[in-house]
Amino acid sequence: MSSAETEQTTAVHGGKLIARRLKAHGVTKIFTLSGGHIFPIYDGCRAEGIDIVDTRHEQAATFAAEGWAKVTREVGVAAVTAGPGVTNAMSALGSAQMNQSPIAVLAGRAPALRWGSGSLQEIDHIPFVRPLTKSAQTADSPAEIPGLVDDAIATALAPHSGPTFVDFPMDHVFSEAPDPGTPVAPRDPEGGPEADGGQLDRAIALLRDAERPVVMAGTNLYWGHGEVALLELCEELGVPVFLNGMARGCVPADHRLAFSRARSEGLKGADVAIVIGVPMDFRLAFGGAFGEQTELIVVDRAEAIREHPRQVAAELVGSIAGTLRALTAGAKGAQDTSAWVARLRASETEKRAAEAAELTDGRSPLHPMRLYKELAEVVDRDAIIIGDGGDFVSYAGKVIDSYEPGCWMDPGPFGCLGSGPGYALAAKLARPDKQVVLMLGDGAFGFGGMEYDTLARHGVNVVGVMGNNGIWALEKHPMEFLYGYSVAAELTPRTRYDLVVEALGGHGELVEDPDAVKGALHRAFEAGKPALVNVLTDPSVAYPRRSNLA
Incomplete structure (x- = not known):
């Protein structure tokens, strides 16, 4: 028997079975937040040379998996612990479903041996995860693990692509089974025959x-x-x-x-x-x-x-x-x-000529269009631009041009705020030679701002550009139009989010004058660390919204 055959037939624990299948499919990174239920997955990934990228929230880890899929067109993988680890990932699963993003979420699960006894974080994930995924399965034994991982990745990539989910009871993933070592067939990225x-x-x-x-x-x-x-x-x-x-x-x-x-x-x-x-x-x-x-x-x-x-x-x-x-x-x-x-x-x-006045608007706080004009003159042609916000990102979608595939990401039709930091983390890890710019509103920062710690710890030099108008503009302006007043639509004006980023290990700068934007952007790109350019924008400016939400 050859050494390769011996390695395949030797029993290994479930986490190594998972990692070996991930590696066979070309997976090089998993995004995660630590939890005891998934320790064996970490052990397996460490042994197989798969990078373990840890975040501050499971939502960010799962959005990072989606961001990896979006920028590479390969499957993105998140590993989350049982119970709240899975529920925290739900919004990102919904986003991946509506964006048809191929991701596989691998989760811990309370031990099968004691199921129903009230183990830590014991909950059946499958009923509430299934509506958001193409497939949702539980491993019933260690021997089932390799096949379930293969199925999850193949299903995620098959048209229409989308998210898949597998959870692994703690007793199964810590236990051993033979590694079948099944080869992975090459995949045709263009996907099958032409139409009828x-x-x-x-x-x-x-x-x-x-x-x-x-x-x-x-x-x-x-x-x-x-x-x-x-x-x-x-x-x-x-x-x-x-x-x-x-x-x-x-x-x-x-x-x-x-x-x-x-x-x-x-x-x-x-x-x-x-x-x-x-x-x-x-x-x-x-x-x-x-x-x-x-x-x-x-x-x-x-x-x-x-x-x-x-x-x-x-x-x-x-x-x-x-x-x-x-x-x-x-x-x-x-x-x-x-x-x-x-x-x-x-x-x-x-129509472009009609925008000229807004693009050169000299007001302070800034008109968002002026900010995007200044940004467009600084970023590279192949920069990856990521939007996370409401009205501020709507302006970006209108003004910012893209020249190559995979260089624009926004939350898509699910519209979930907080996607941006995870997307940016994955994009820069996948394309370290490119500029990655995260455009976010001050409201969106509240969903994932702590991920600047993640960016700093992993040395991921993303440049954030914030439109800080001190309101939930997407809600405030329409509500005032409908009712003559708004509620639950105010934030604290002039909040120093740039100082928060500095405290987390990044570079931060506050900008109030349009003529100061370009210099601040250059300093952010040259900082050698994750950065946030916190730009005060005019809260009276409302994006001219025409789309019917319902």
Whole structure:
């Protein structure tokens, strides 16, 4: 028997079984908060050379797993202890579900041998975790552990990707079983065959005749590695592109066919719209963002999770990259779209020009648009920008441009504040050569501000830029519009969050004048430690919100 065979058949404890399967799948880091129920997982990861990155809250650990998935397009892994460790991770699980982010959450569990006797943190996680995950399972023996880890990772990555959960009773994870050493098959990142031929023919016919086509692409374009094929389609057929979610940057913002400000005119005025990897939820006015006569071609990695709110002309399910290439090949020689593109470019230019006054606003406290103008002139083209907040981050989504895939992260449709520090931690660990900028509101800081300790302890040099207006702006302004007053919408003005960051081992600076922003940002990037530029912004400025939340 060879030494490799001997190692595989030798019994090892459950934590080593877990770690060996993680390593087989290419996992290099787990995000966690310490707990006795999962000590064997740490022991296994230490033995296998998997980095253990500990945070100050299980929500941050699980958001970090999602951030890892978002920036790498590989599975992110969080390990949390039993009971409150799992309940603390629930919001991040909900976020990963709605963002279709592939993460695996591995949890401790009270001993099976004493189940029902009232052990520490004894609670059945599965019933309340299952609605937020693609799969939720409990190991019934040490021998089951390797297969459950394999299933959790494979299921998380399979279209539609999303979160999975496995918990391990304490007696099982401390006990031993043989390591099966099962090899992992290579995974095709583009994910399977192109769409059904009949639907494809219908879509090609529509595209060939379209005079005003558009693309509206979202997060599943990114998960499906479809950016190269999308660019080929748009350039070959002359189709204007609008992007949201993780699709931002999949076509560079300065490409001649990339648009953002002209979205309403583009979607309403299109005769054919290719809707790629994005649900028609509140962000697209439940389908109402498109014109009544617009023919919709829906492209996605798997069958729609919910029924489309309006009729579609063709629905193409399968490999996004393969499907887009088939559309490009089939629709060659389509109508000339140059007049349509020129019309949208004129609208885009006009709307950008209308923003000039806000971008150069000299008020103090600052207008958020002025702050983002100053930031845009400092960050690198491939900087990873992360948003965590309400109105302040809404302005960022409007103003900040992305030029490469995986360089924009926000909470997504779940809208959970506190995601930013975990995302930033993972992003900088995954891409240490890139600038990572965390844009956060003063309200959002309250959810995850202690994670600056995590950033400092691990030497993760993220630059935070805070819009500090002393209110919950996303609630205060709409409530005052509706009722003439607001309640539960005030924070303490001018709070020195920068001093909190300094106390936690980072670099902090307060900024009140717009002309001082750029210098403060340069000092933050040069600090060699996690930083927060705490910028006072004008609480009277309200983001012009149009979307219908319900």
